[in-house]
Amino acid sequence: MRWSNFFIPTLRDNPAEAESASHKLLIRAGLIRQLGAGIYSYLPLAQKILQKIELIVREEMNGIGGQEFYLPAINPREVWEESGRWDVMGDNMFRLQDRKGADLCLAMTHEEIFTSIARSELNSYKQLPQIWYQIQTKFRDEPRPKSGLLRVRQFTMKDSYSFDVDTAGLDIAFDAHKEAYRRIFSRCGLDFELVEASSGAMGGSASTEFMVKTDAGEDLIATCSNCDYAANVEKATSRIEPISDENGLDSPEEFATPNIRTIEQLVNFDGGADANRQIKTLLFLAKYDEEEKFVIALLRGDHQLQETKLQDALGANDIRPLQDEEIFSLLDAHAGSLGGVNAKEKAKANGKEVFIIGDAALKNRKNMTTGANKDGFHFRGVEVERDIAVDDWKDLRAVNAGENCPNCESGALEIDKSLEIGHIFKLGTKYSESMDATVLNENGKPVPLVMGSYGIGVERIMASVIEQNHDDDGIIWTKATAPFEVVVTVTNVKKAELLEAGEKIYDELKSKGFDVLLDDRNERAGVKFNDAELVGIPFRITIGKTADQGIFELTNRRTKETVDVKFDEIAGKIENSD
RNA sequence: CGGGGAUUAGCACAGCCUGGUAGUGUGCUCGGUUUGGGACCGAGAGGUCGCAGGUUCGAAUCCUGCAUCCCCGACCA
Numbered sequence: 001m002r003w004s005n006f007f008i009p010t011l012r013d014n015p016a017e018a019e020s021a022s023h024k025l026l027i028r029a030g031l032i033r034q035l036g037a038g039i040y041s042y043l044p045l046a047q048k049i050l051q052k053i054e055l056i057v058r059e060e061m062n063g064i065g066g067q068e069f070y071l072p073a074i075n076p077r078e079v080w081e082e083s084g085r086w087d088v089m090g091d092n093m094f095r096l097q098d099r100k101g102a103d104l105c106l107a108m109t110h111e112e113i114f115t116s117i118a119r120s121e122l123n124s125y126k127q128l129p130q131i132w133y134q135i136q137t138k139f140r141d142e143p144r145p146k147s148g149l150l151r152v153r154q155f156t157m158k159d160s161y162s163f164d165v166d167t168a169g170l171d172i173a174f175d176a177h178k179e180a181y182r183r184i185f186s187r188c189g190l191d192f193e194l195v196e197a198s199s200g201a202m203g204g205s206a207s208t209e210f211m212v213k214t215d216a217g218e219d220l221i222a223t224c225s226n227c228d229y230a231a232n233v234e235k236a237t238s239r240i241e242p243i244s245d246e247n248g249l250d251s252p253e254e255f256a257t258p259n260i261r262t263i264e265q266l267v268n269f270d271g272g273a274d275a276n277r278q279i280k281t282l283l284f285l286a287k288y289d290e291e292e293k294f295v296i297a298l299l300r301g302d303h304q305l306q307e308t309k310l311q312d313a314l315g316a317n318d319i320r321p322l323q324d325e326e327i328f329s330l331l332d333a334h335a336g337s338l339g340g341v342n343a344k345e346k347a348k349a350n351g352k353e354v355f356i357i358g359d360a361a362l363k364n365r366k367n368m369t370t371g372a373n374k375d376g377f378h379f380r381g382v383e384v385e386r387d388i389a390v391d392d393w394k395d396l397r398a399v400n401a402g403e404n405c406p407n408c409e410s411g412a413l414e415i416d417k418s419l420e421i422g423h424i425f426k427l428g429t430k431y432s433e434s435m436d437a438t439v440l441n442e443n444g445k446p447v448p449l450v451m452g453s454y455g456i457g458v459e460r461i462m463a464s465v466i467e468q469n470h471d472d473d474g475i476i477w478t479k480a481t482a483p484f485e486v487v488v489t490v491t492n493v494k495k496a497e498l499l500e501a502g503e504k505i506y507d508e509l510k511s512k513g514f515d516v517l518l519d520d521r522n523e524r525a526g527v528k529f530n531d532a533e534l535v536g537i538p539f540r541i542t543i544g545k546t547a548d549q550g551i552f553e554l555t556n557r558r559t560k561e562t563v564d565v566k567f568d569e570i571a572g573k574i575e576n577s578d
Numbered sequence: 579c580g581g582g583g584a585u586u587a588g589c590a591c592a593g594c595c596u597g598g599u600a601g602u603g604u605g606c607u608c609g610g611u612u613u614g615g616g617a618c619c620g621a622g623a624g625g626u627c628g629c630a631g632g633u634u635c636g637a638a639u640c641c642u643g644c645a646u647c648c649c650c651g652a653c654c655a
Contacts, residue, residue, distance in 0.1 A: 012589070013604075017584090017649095210655095419655095420654070523616090526616050530616050
């Protein structure tokens, strides 16, 4: 490929709208252009990189027995009705109608379609296991597209689905994917973590995310400094020092706390209590398919609620904090004076019911202080299990950096922003049951297919490589993701002998199988050097001053080191460097 | 959806407060000189000032509405 004929529209200035490193560089290095919010055109350079990444994905998926499909992106409503997700997906789903007025959608994922194929074509356990995958465009009407390619409304996903007759088979498919994903991301040169995660709207268990640590990410993950523990903060736990309580009063005692509304204020109040001796009381509305319920979540005063944990613990589709009026009409008090002690009675008197869930760290605690559900009053001497009708105990607490690792003796947790590039989970029979996809087992009895679902965001791999590999001069592609392995820079194309030497090296490298770009543009050397660095090609051969002696320069993009090489040494030097 | 910011030439910006018909840098085209780290001289092309309405003799500038984009919070690859 010759640069003079290859479309790489680099920009001198950073685009104003870009914030994250990958966003700026993707635009500036001429890889993408924006069409709308979360909608991007991929220019030839990006397309070339994405194809290289997809090739790696294909090789590894085929390596675990995956079979490549290509399913339609435009789906009729009916399939999505069957799984119940026509409604569940809400505004995130792009919907349209055909000329007859029939409802259609643009697929956000393909559990439904693959399951519908499995339902009609898989009849016997003898046909299992199956791993089906595709690399295809997904459409999601995200509430807030952002950060260039990191969160968009149209993107490429490798999605795969495993079908087995039992959970033992699912375990095998799941582990195979886990290992394949490890290899894919490693080959792309990414530094990544496997973390335990919440499965969210997809449903399922054993949810494992593949995360890349970067400030451009949207998730927080906790990792241990000492062992391999890693979890999304939505799931992460930590070991905390137990607190020993002295025996308190025989029953809670109400006391006046005028104008005290926060934990902090109560700590400093005369007759108050340390934050870890207080009970924090938070009110939520939990939404389920058919019903809604009021929920009181209790935590230690110095702890923060992790909302996803609460939602998962309740098994709710969604939760939201109660508003002030709602709180008052439920408990006759305002935020700041709320507590669990007489909450059920208060709610009942108001004709309502409330579910009380307590954080595990409150179990067995005595002599605590909490709101009295009466403005300006608190209770002291509260013994949690004696005085509060807690319906369920769960881990609800958000972990903090520096806390002890739950998995090893001496590690401390570190919390980092990170970006999700892959997600695997065990669906079980969620879709096969709702869509009635069964096979006959060895006993001739119909059993629902046991499924797994596995996704990789292809563009996110590309963007993550940039996030993790760039400097002030531009992108630094890893070996496997580089659009070209080497650029041959002819410093002055008007000097025929330099252009000739460059072409000779270019032909030689091409014949040896290198993906090489010849910079034959009629530009000054500095422009070409800067562009090569911005675009991020791992190696540059410079044809210049010493070319007449048969000596060229080989520059490593990452280290900026330059060595003199002779014609015959070039290929070997590139081959042996990393 | 809530909160904040922006919209003027391909890109980055000034002009707006205090109305008088648009400018800078870069990029682009042509000619010449240069040629190893984004050259120099000269000559050019390029803008319905996001859209619609209003105020005014006159609107990029003031007023109203709308649209789009970016950033911060609820989702996910």
